[in-house]
Amino acid sequence: MLKKAETGKVIKRAIIGVLALAVAGGIFFGLRYYMQLQEYKKRIEGIVISRVDLSNVRDGSYRGSFDAIFVGAEVVVQVKNHTIERIDLVKHKNERGAKAEAIVDKIISEQSVTVDVISGATNSSKVILKAVENALESQKDNQ
CATH class of the missing domain: 1.20.5 (Single alpha-helices involved in coiled-coils or other helix-helix interfaces)
Structure with a gap:
């Protein structure tokens, strides 16, 4: 004891x-x-967002993503007649940047990935833009 x-x-x-x-x-x-x-x-x-020449993008559905550890996005972009018809945000990992998802509508209305980011959600906006750019650029790899 x-x-x-x-x-x-x-x-x-x-x-x-x-x-x-x-x-x-x-x-x-x-x-x-x-x-x-x-x-x-x-x-x-x-992150550098480059212009994508939509005249070189064939009709189809393209998947792209970008991951920056704390913020990430995966998208599916539908293109028809060299026009972005639809963008589905499959995944969006964010801290406080949920409002950046509105950037999808800006991309479609301006038909460009070089749009202004959403104020207050800059990093999430950049990640979504890069994911869309990667999706559109991925079709070049499949030619």
Whole structure:
């Protein structure tokens, strides 16, 4: 049987061990998040939206995506007679950028992926635009 003083030491060591593990876990996950955040910023800053010449895009349905870690999008773009008829947003991973989904209507009305981003949802807008551009450009790979 442990004496009262020895029991206190065992409990104290257990508490210190648990606290040490919690601190180590916090540091690990904090560093992991920081590294992901830096990569996210790098990907967002690296997005360049290029004009797509719709006269070179055949009729069809094209799938495209873009992932920037915290924000991502997958789209299906329907083209008929060199016109973007419809864009389905299959997936949209976002933090607070749900209102960026309105950019789909802007793309269709302007028939271009070089439209202004949605204020307050800039990163999500850029990701959706890049996914649409990737979809339209993917048809070139299938020629």
